[in-house]
Amino acid sequence: MAEQKPSLPVVENFSRRAAVKGAFATLGAGAFVAAVSPLRQAAKNSTAAEFMQQHYQELTAEQKAEVIARLEEEAKENYGVDVQIADDRPIPNTKFVYAINLSVCNGNGKCVEACHKENNHDRDTNQSYIRVLEMPKGTMDMEQGSTTYSGAVPKDDKFYLPVQCQQCDEPPCVDVCPVKATWKEEDGIVVVDYNWCIGCRYCEAACPYHARRFNWKQPTVPPEDVNPDQSYLSNRIRPVGVVEKCTFCLHRTRRGKLPACLEACPTGARVFGNILDPDSSIRWILNHKRVYILKEELGTKPAFFYYFD
């Protein structure tokens, strides 16, 4: 092996050189530790139990109870409220479907607000799972729409198109998730395990409906505003750095109640129900009304329909 030791002017002998190299390596390592010291603060906020927690679907009943107790404790600690986190499971023989009457919706945004409050969204950003597009009459091209409209509604030449998670039967977001942190449950709701998501946001890129939200920061909710009626897969306050989405308010709907956005709608444009029940409103609408499916050509098979009078 060819060896021509390049020499430094000052340090010539081997052991001294090694010592200097070692010193520089130590200095470098020390500087690195100092540079990443903000991580220590982040580590303080997470517990070993949280770090080690298994995927939701792998948890036994006791483990789930432990996890939920821990989460309730954390909510108390971080938000100063006593919350009840349930583990609502799908009702057998139920598949949820949503419909919105576009002839009636006037874009008032009460659903957006109700979602914000019901689901313990970040108060600073007015986060919500619903966005409403104001569209000129005579087109279905979203390119012409605007989500930043304001003032008095409805405007004469406009109609309004609320968009939220379509709970697709072929959800691209579920397919792309590398860690199976999001999946479709038996009642059709696509859920996220907020304690398993790694925050890669591939699902956000894959969703054609802008249904997913990322927690860019820890959500802030004043204690008096926290909705204490929560569910593990639904509206419990989300940790920072994970993706969340509309769950059709499963903490309500899996207990037989209607979703918050529907109850808040003053125009009665929203209809929700179980498609497996032949007497359900939703079934009647799909059989009797003209129905529009958002981006149907993408083959996502939404469980969400827009209809007209």
Added chain:
Amino acid sequence: MKKLKLRITNLVFATTVFLVVIMTFGLYLKRAERGNPHHDRADVRGLLQVANDDKVESDDKAFAVVVHRPAGPPRVALAGVDPQGRRGEVACSTCHSVRKANLENKTTDTLNEFHEGLVVNHGKLACYACHNPDDSDSLRLADGTNVAYQDVMTLCSQCHGQQATAFAHGAHGGMNGHWDLTRGPQMKNNCVDCHDPHSPSFPSMIVDFKPKDRFNAPAEHDQEGQ
């Protein structure tokens, strides 16, 4: 080294085969996943075609759909106060039992006294298309049948049959409470809860809640509504 001599064509071929095999494998597994009963992706469209074949037992629905009803015939507030200083309220019949209905009133222009200033914007309907000239504390259908104020929806349904049908199927008017009637009741609005019978078109509203996006300022052309 000699025996390992490869040509570029062989390499391209190998690459293609490699990719085709992995993609086929991937697609196969994806299909297999779809067929898995754990991933129950019931197709809504398939259900619609058999809509009338499978009847879910509806007898076990313990709770009802409750439609809100108005309290009763309207009462008219009196302008003055009685000697005890109380404000008074009277039924329509208080006056109209003695004052005959004026069937000539077709627009609000000729209205006076208690009815002055009433805004009516409900097609070409005259007052007595809905109000009952013979019994001012009730309403009247087109065929002359008496209808109590509480049952005003029957009256509305004469013309607004489509809406009535949609309402009956939950597709108009909104609701509160439960979608699942085995677990709790469902409350629905009455026509007149949302629509003023004299000017029924739904009022315009102000949008007061908007998400605050960091980099999504309202565009220029959206400001016209303000």
Added chain:
Amino acid sequence: MSSLTATPSENESHITSYPKFVGRSLWLATEGSLAFYAWMTMLTAVFLVGANAWANQVAGGMIGTNMTDQVSWGLYIANFTFMVGLAAGGVMMVIPAYLYHDRKMHDVVIIGELLAIAAIVMCLMFVVADLGRPDRFWHLLPLIGKFNFPISMLTWDVIVLNGYLLLNLHICGYLLYMRFLGRKPNPTWYIPFVMLSIVWAISIHTITAFLYCGLGGRPFWNTALLAPRFLASAFVSGPAFIIVAMVFIKRITGVGGLDQPIATLTKIIRVTILINLLMVASELFTEFYTGGSHASAAKYLFFGLHGKTALVPWTWTAIGLNLTAAALFLWPGLLAFRWRPLLVAACCMAFVGAWIEKGMGLIIPGFVPSTLHEIVEYVPSQLEWKVTVGIWAFGLMVFTIAIKTALPTLKNPAKY
């Protein structure tokens, strides 16, 4: 470095000689002139700035970046995509060396393989930087986590990228170790891996393209041409980087025998840069001739949409750089020795052009307009630039150290 694969030697077992080899490499890698130490100190400093920015990002949440729910991937994923290309581009040295038995290329092919290692390390760092919850990285590991294979293209990418890293570590490590032992490398222990790495290099970039082009909701990405385009631009940026690296290696260390490989790579770029331009042109023709909302991302990228024009300067810079570089590469005189600075300039232009085209010019417009056709613009935040530059510095450190380790081999190519 690499796993131990050779048969035990007569005199000494690998258990003792391998650690010696690693120690020797480490010693060699940290030896150098004052300029070398200055270079490494500068890279370390920049890397530390990046590490600090990343730590702040993890502690404070990704609100420190300028990414939004509309533009949910930014500078990190843009660089990740480019880096995969750089890693795959190294194969353009391997193909002439091993498939066409280019003797001169064979002597220096290790540069390409070492570049692949450094680039893949950077790829993995960019992915980690983009994660909202890097503490949950273990969820991605097969067996102990939950690996959504084969449905999620990202799991494919994890496999192929790590596989490519291991392949190249093995090849380089094995060759250097044999060199250290003073033995002739046994072809059975590395030639099959070299052949595999050629196919594998194509697969890493194809699968990275599939990450994007498989998404039906993003019309700008949803094109079958994406994977070929990725490969074409990778075969521009990879060789361009290697040419510049070789020019510098020659200048600084006096390693000989690099001129012919430089010429070969220049000829390769001459072709690939044109193929890349052709693909970009046919993509643009399809977009603009068809029109409609499918083309709105392209309109935004090239001309701006509704008065929003953040990406327009980027993309025209890229087009300008690519066209200039293509013109320079087509000029036969570029290979003349006295035009070396111009060659380096042309390579830099091609490199930066490909970086913009694949990063800011491809990842960002995929999100603008958003799926609800909102136009939310994205300009990287200071924090994102710090982290990005830090990762680049780390990658260059890895590459420098790797080249240092391989210098004896490069200076005295084996005679067999």
